[in-house]
Amino acid sequence: MRTSISFYLAVKEIWRSKGRFVAIGAVIALITLLVLFLAALGEGLGNGNREFLDKLNGELILFQEQANLSVSASQFGRSIMNDVLRMPDVSAAGAIGFSSVFVSMAGSNELLSVSMLGVEPDRPGEPPAFEGRGLGGVRANEVILDENASVRLGLGVGDELIVQSTQGTVDELFSLQIVGVSDGRQYFIQPSIFVPLLTWDRIRPKAVADNGQDELTFNIIAVKLVDPSDEVTAGQRIEERLSTVKAVNRRTAYEAAPGYSAQQSTINTQQGFTLLIGVLVVGGFFQIQTLQKVAQVGMLKALGASNSVVYSAALLQIVVTNFFGVLLGSLATLGLAATFPPGIPIVFQGDQVVLALATLLLIGPLGGLLSLRILAKVEPLTALGLAS
């Protein structure tokens, strides 16, 4: 009975005071829009920084010990690969070199900044191509584009990609054949292209033009373990054996990327403040509404409405208004996101969105707690103009 009368009172008031409830619903919708976009932006930026490392087909990533887990500062010579491959825990290992270049489609002047990753064909580091094939050999003039690069450039398997790279003081152009397209593997907030390691070494930007005499250097090593669940002890054994190496898992590697943690904590702080503002706005609205209804609530209590009826009606109103506000905000977010160009780092990830929505659905009842406290204090005597 209590639920039905509470529901009845709650729905009747919402229906007959639509303007008031639509206004607060719209405010909740805007807060939802902001929170979801911040979550998507945080995910998009985080994804842009970590996608390549996160999807790497290896459990450990080896850095030069003194590089402080910085990919660009870490430098290995070719000789270390044999030592790594000889480790009993290691099932496979692949050298990875990183640089940033501009690319364009043949015949176009429009340049796109991408992360160019040198990888060893058929070894950890080379992404699986969902379209086309893998890289043919370590010196081949071939390239695999990640999905982002493919979409942004409008290129696919069989097309020609032009890499613009500064060699010394001269900008040189290198032509590569696109042999495959992989899923999204961004790195340093840029689309990625994958080239054979020796090709990478040849065409990557250099301060001094390549004379072909220097030893091949690369930045990190992706390691696939015999026992993937043994990454901690395997990493320790590798570090003990190879004193110049720091072995970390993928998560530690991308969290150490410059600015990654600061960026994520900034986004999280913004989200937190937005939610806090949401709680205060919703709480403030329902508090004012409750204060305006003190006489009416006193009358209902004098007529014999129990506290639980009054609470439930108020709580139902808060939950219903909040739910529709969040629903409206979610739909608006989806609609708005569909109009964004592909370059904007907005990623709606299932669990992040669910978490944000769950938090948003909680802000109403949380903000309404103060109103419930006020309702509890309203005495039926107020209906007779008497104070306790």
Next chain:
Amino acid sequence: MTIALETNSVLKEYQLGELTVTAVDRVSIRIEAGEFVALVGPSGSGKTTMLAMIAGLLSPTQGSIHIGEAELGQLSEAERTQFRREKIGFTFQANNLVPYLTVLENVELMLRLNGRYSRAGQDRAIDLLTRLGLKERLHNLPSQLSGGQQQRVSIARALIHNPELVLADEPTASLDTERAYQVVQTFADLIHEQNRSGIMVTHDLRMCRYVDRVIQMVDGRLDRVISSPKEIAAFAGIYAEREDEIEYDD
């Protein structure tokens, strides 16, 4: 006759710092079933406090209040709320109706609160409102009604669930004389017709002409009880004619 309400030496004291204020001073009254009583007195005489205690909204400092078979002092807070919901009908001076419910819904509210809402209950509410001249207003909101119409809706609400006792707090306070007479006369007629008991707190003595008995309180004490129709008519009439000399400051 069946006793609908009996108060035995009811005392209500408030503590204001070190000062003890006596709002109601050992008042004993008895109201029979089917009787409509006016509780009158000047401002501060304790009539509203008395009404609050009879409704179970305030507990007496001493004394007991019986309504039907129940002694209010023996009931818990939750039981008193339930008792009020089931056994008492209420009209108030102001803020009488739920603003977002229509006239019909306001009356049906008591049935819904008691879990007794039904089609038959709705028909009864419509009959009652028709009787009160509100047939054309069933689906209007309170804001679309005059003060007198709102009071008539609250009368219907006070009677719809067949309460043992109907309490009316200054039902004519915001009405002009003609509407005030109409409202109280209708109230009295319905109470008599349905054999309910009613107490009307009022400072307007002219309204006493429709009641069966007048209980006058002064300074928290029972000052006098007027029972004969002739005396009541005289009491109401005298004060009506000498309105400018009335000492009541409400």
